[in-house]
Amino acid sequence: MKHLRLFAVVALALLPGLASAHVGADAGIHHGSAFMIGLIHPFTGMDHMAAMLAVGVWSVLATRRVWVMPLAFAGLLLVGGLLGLGGVAIPMVEPMIAASLLVLGLLISARVNLPLLAGSALVGLFAIFHGVAHGSELPATQAVATLSGMVLGTMALHLSGMALGVFFKQRSVWYSRVIGGGIALLGIGFLAGAF
Numbered sequence: 641m642k643h644l645r646l647f648a649v650v651a652l653a654l655l656p657g658l659a660s661a662h663v664g665a666d667a668g669i670h671h672g673s674a675f676m677i678g679l680i681h682p683f684t685g686m687d688h689m690a691a692m693l694a695v696g697v698w699s700v701l702a703t704r705r706v707w708v709m710p711l712a713f714a715g716l717l718l719v720g721g722l723l724g725l726g727g728v729a730i731p732m733v734e735p736m737i738a739a740s741l742l743v744l745g746l747l748i749s750a751r752v753n754l755p756l757l758a759g760s761a762l763v764g765l766f767a768i769f770h771g772v773a774h775g776s777e778l779p780a781t782q783a784v785a786t787l788s789g790m791v792l793g794t795m796a797l798h799l800s801g802m803a804l805g806v807f808f809k810q811r812s813v814w815y816s817r818v819i820g821g822g823i824a825l826l827g828i829g830f831l832a833g834a835f
Contacts, residue, residue: 674782678789681774682797687737687830688770692794694744694823695763696801701809701816702753710798712760713767714791720771721787725780730772734830737773740766741827749820751813 682688692713699709723730743762747754754762778786808816 674779674785675789678778678786678791679793681778681790682793686826687741688774689797690823690826691737691740691744691766691770692797693801693804694741694748694820696798696803697805697808697816697819698744698748698759698763698801699798700802700805701748701751702759703756705756706802706805708756709760709763710795710802712764713798714794716764716767717771717774717794718787718791720768720773721775721778721790722771722783723768724772724775725778725783725787727776728772730769733769733773736766736769738827738830738833740769741830742824743827745820745822745824745827747820749817749824751816 682692695710695713699706703709744766746752774790775787778790804819808819
């Protein structure tokens with residue numbers, strides 16, 4: 641309960657950064673708010689947030705080098721974000737984001753151990769689609785600040801997922817099956833809506 645209150649206080653403190661009191665050529669992005677918009681953006685969609693948490697959970701369950709897959713995701717998310725900001729259109733973005741939830745959920749549920757390179761390539765592929773979706777939604781002004789915030793927010797979600805992964809790894813396999821199954825079902829729901 642104490643942690644929930646702390647989270648609520650931090651979330652409420654960050655909300656004013658989303659408000660745009662001034663409009664103009666920069667669409668209200670000034671005084672560091674571009675960074676805050678990027679930082680908060682990964683938390684604003686259930687599909688993105690669940691996928692980024694799932695990468696952290698799966699990295700702990702699947703490998704000893706727990707940082708490799710989250711770093712691969714964050715790096716290629718940045719590449720995708722740059723593509724999205726640049727207006728590059730990649731087909732099937734929303735279905736691939738939904739598929740990432742389905743696949744990651746199943747991998748967590750079954751505690752699948754892929755070779756590190758294969759796991760990193762898989763999450764990296766998903767990250768490009770997540771990045772394109774984010775990049776196309778973010779304002780292009782002050783792109784460095786916006787993308788820096790987005791990557792930092794993503795890493796915060798990965799760290800939270802890794803903490804969950806440690807919790808699940810120390811307990812019954814049913815914990816990971818339930819959370820993985822829930823993420824997979826969320827992916828199926830998004831897939832149904834994506835077509």
